[in-house]
Amino acid sequence: MPPRIASFVLPLGYSFNLDGSMMYMTFATIFIAQAYGIDLTLGQEITMLLVLMITSKGMAGVPRASLVVIAATMSMFSIPEAGLLLILAVDHFLDMGRSATNVVGNAVAATVVAKWEGDLDPEEPADIEPPHAPSHVARTKPIDDHF
Helix, strand or coil: CCCHHHHHHHHHHHCCHHHHHHHHHHHHHHHHHHHHHCCCHHHHHHHHHHHHHHHHHHHCCCHHHHHHHHHHHHHHHCCCCCHHHHHHCHHHHHHHHHHHHHCCCCHHHHHHHHHHCCCCCCCCCCCCCCCCCCCCCCCCCCCCCCC
16 A cells, blocks of 8 residues: 555554453453443443443553553443453453554555555556666685685
8 A cells, every 4th residue: 555545544543442441450350340240231331331442542642541541431330440450461462462453454544545545556467677686796705625
């Protein structure tokens, strides 16, 4: 894709397209609620998803900000904040997964915009010039057979 599209779409994606973070925070909050035996209705789960979709936009580039957002969301749905300790140990590893999901989402968004603009034109294999082997290089010194 052209650099003009990538330089426009990717920074916006890293600021606003945090779908991996939003999904992780929703799943983590529902997991904690289930661990405490709190049944959430479908309406509460959808409301939680929408709240976390909006609040995830402000956490780009802040390490462990998802824990703060989860704690705030838990209090909104009367889930004990002490349940945050259940996910604290694995949060570092899950951070890698949500970052990968965010990267894939941003790459897809950039590809869609490039296709939409008509600038996504991959080179055909026949158009790609194969790498050339190095040509014969003349030696400046004669080869010495004596050791």
